[in-house]
Amino acid sequence: MxxxxxxxxxxxxxxxxxxxxxxxxxxxxxxxxxxxxxxxARNNARHRLVFMAMSFVLAFGAVGVKMGVLAASQPTEPRVQSGSAQIISQRADITDRYGRVLATNLLTYSLYAHPRQMVDPEGAAKKLVSIFPDLDIDRLRKDFSGKRSFVWIRKKLSPEQMQAVHDIGEPGLLFGPREMRLYPNGHIASHVLGGTTFGKEDVASAEVIGVAGVEKAFDHWLRDPANDGAPLVLSLDMTVQAAMEEVLANGMKVMNAKGATGILMEVKTGEIVAMSSLPDFDPNDRPKPLLKGDPSDSPLFNRAVQGQYELGSTFKIFPVAQALDLKLISPNTMINSKTPMKIGKYLINDFHNYGSQLSVTDIIVKSSNVGTVRIAQLLGPERQRDFLEKLGLFEATPLEMSEAPTGKPLVPQRWPAVTAATVSFGHGIAASPLHLAAAYATIANDGKRVRPTLVHGRAARGGEQVLSPQAAKTAMALMRQVVTRGTARSANVEGYEVAGKTGTADKPRPNGGYYRDKNVTTFASAFPASAPQYVLVLTLDEPSVTSAGGAELRTAGWTAAPVAAEVIRRVTPLLGLRPITEKELPMVERPLPDRLKLVSN
Structure with a gap:
């Protein structure tokens, strides 16, 4: 200017x-x-006023727009962030099919120490050991008097323990908030749930991660904030699960068994209503795994899924059902049952001598090894192998558990005539009780393949037709006669049309051969036989019961079958099944024969 x-x-x-x-x-x-x-000056003042006016308009406009957006949105609960943004401590609940909680979270506290802030380290160590007897006082003294500035003492505290530590009055003992996994039903469904441990952690938060069972299989889903806290709904029914576990535990004691397992499955959906393995554990205090010895000796071992057993005569229905489907036989076809039967250098015998001929029906009813092998020979090794593969007996079950892949059946690589013979009556091939339950569910489901699941309401995949409906119904009718007049008469529960097959298999020795005094007994069943709704498989490991005459009884008809009958009596009212009889009788109170009576706790 x-x-x-x-x-x-x-x-x-x-x-x-x-x-x-x-x-x-x-x-x-x-x-x-x-x-x-x-x-x-007037021009400058005018420009300032215009700028300020525009600023106020823009600011209040932005506030108004934000208020409008909030007013139009759905209200949500604010989420509390942990001290470490990288640690996701939230974990969804697990419930049974009716919403009853099987696993949830509990707010608790951890205990740690800052030794440099402690007034009386020696006194604090002594008092902590009195509260937590498992702590090592020498280790605490060393940690508190050394150069360490931070010491973990306890990852989880009960309210009583926290109060006791607080009463010590030591400023160097500090508490950190965190969530822990709580299983309110203790041992119930412990193998299904599995358990959790802490992953990433700091003094104010901890990441809870699954280590076994569905907790591990669904770990990512349970920790995913996108699910907005929705629970994982399992197919289990907690009341049925508890009832089956109680009967199974009592039956295991009465039969002097080393272990036991039971699986109850819906025929149409494959949903597992109850699944138990004994001995079990409390997932709130999960034991440490065995580092040596037989894995089945550990309570962590899930016999239902991980157990690989030769399941004996329960397999006999498979070649018979296949031969019925191919119209190679009918229930009345007479089969050569003369014993012993020789294949190569091997002899095959029956438990009893049933004469020179048996009908197909009586082969199943009396459980004839020789008769079953004759039928398997009509099929031929290739067709027999293909049928068992279609039943899912060559692959791991698709169950939603971390242990499921470890239970893949042990199948012979070669399939010569002698293998085809032994497999027909359940030897030479080892599968889990869950595999057997799925295969029996396939027969009960009019021959359509059934795949087990632990998730409630999941749309079942349409299974392939493994058997014709007519052959499947005939197989069910044969197994019904096993219960009414055959080896499983002790499993006949009046009014529920139980159909099933017993199986007794000697346990193999680690170095080859079989034990003469150790076996696995199984009863596989479906009910009601006229319109199957449920499959029950019950297995006892090394059972032995003494008869009134002092004889030692170890076969499935004397051990697994009566325990299965008691399970059916207990759970059918809980399942809403009414007995198919005109005369109403109290099903739960009907006792077993005195020699095998189960005493409920």
Whole structure:
């Protein structure tokens, strides 16, 4: 900006020539300059006011838009962030099919120490050991008196323990909040649930991660914030599960068995209503795994899924059902049952001598090894192997548990005539009780393949037709006769049309051969036989019961079958099944024969 001089020389000279006062020129220029300054100030003030007005409009407009967005959105509960943003401590609940809680979270506290802040380290160590007897006082003394600035003492505290530590009054003992996994039903369904441990952790938060069972199989889903806390709904029914576990535990004691397992499955959906393995454990205090010895000696071992057993005569229905489907036989076809039967250098015998001929029906009813082998020979090794593969007996079950892949059946690589013979009556091939339950469910489901699941309401995949419906119904009718007049008469529960097959298999020795006094007994069943709804498989490991005459009884008809009958009596009312009889009788109170009576706790 070029400023005009107050006394311009040219005008001053002209004013003097004309006799005018030069000071008037200066006053005029000064007034003009002041006017320009005032105009510039007014313009600046005007611009500032416009800018401030626009700023207020934009600010209040943004606030108004945000308020509008909040008013139009759905209300949500604010989430509390842990001290470490990288640790996700939330974990969804697990419930049974009716919403009863099987696993949930509990707010608790951890205990740690800052030794440099401790007033009386020696006294604190002694008092902590009195509260937690499993702590090592020498180790605590060393940690508290050394150079360490931080010491973990306890990852989880009960309210009583926390109060006792608080009463010590030691400023160097500190508490950190965290969530722990709680299983309110203790041992019930422990193998299904599995358990959890702590992953990433700090003093204010801890990551809970699954280590076994569905907790591990669904670990990512249970920890995913996108699920908004929705629970994992299992197919289990907690009341049925508890009832089966109680009967199974009592039966295991009465039969002097090393272990036991039971599986109750819906025929149409494959949903597992109850699944138990004994001995079990409390997932709130999960034991440590065995580092040596037989894995089945550990309570962590899930016999239902991980157990690989030769399941004996329960397999006999498979070649018979296949031969019925191929119309190679009928229930009344007479089969050569003369014993012993020789295949190569091997002899195959029956438990009893049943004569030179048996009908197909009596082969199943009396459980003839020789008769079953004759039927398997009609099929041929290739067709027999293909059928068992279609039943899922060559692959791991698709069950939603971390242990499921470890239970893949042990199948012979070669399938010569002698293998085909032994497999037909359940030897030479080892599968889990869950595999057997799925295969029996396939027969009970009019021959359509059934795949087990632990998730309630999951749409079942349409199974392939493994057997014709007619052959499946005939197989069910044969197994019904096993219960009414055959080896499983002790499993006949009046009013529920139990159909099933017993199986007794000697346990193999680690170095080859079989034990003569150790076996696995199984009863596989479906009920009601006329319209199957449920499959029950019950297995006892090394059972032995003494008869009234002092004889030692170890076969499935004397051990597994009566225990299965008691399970059916207990759970059918809980399942809402009414007995198919005109005369109403109290099913739960009907006792077993005195020699095998189960005493409920």
């Amino acid at each position: 070029i400023r005009t001089p107050l006394r311009p020389l040219a005008r001053i000279l002209r004013a003097r020539e004309k006799g005018e006062n030069p000071d008037a020129i200066e006053a005029e220029n000064r007034a003009q300059r002041h006017a320009e300054i005032q105009e510039s």
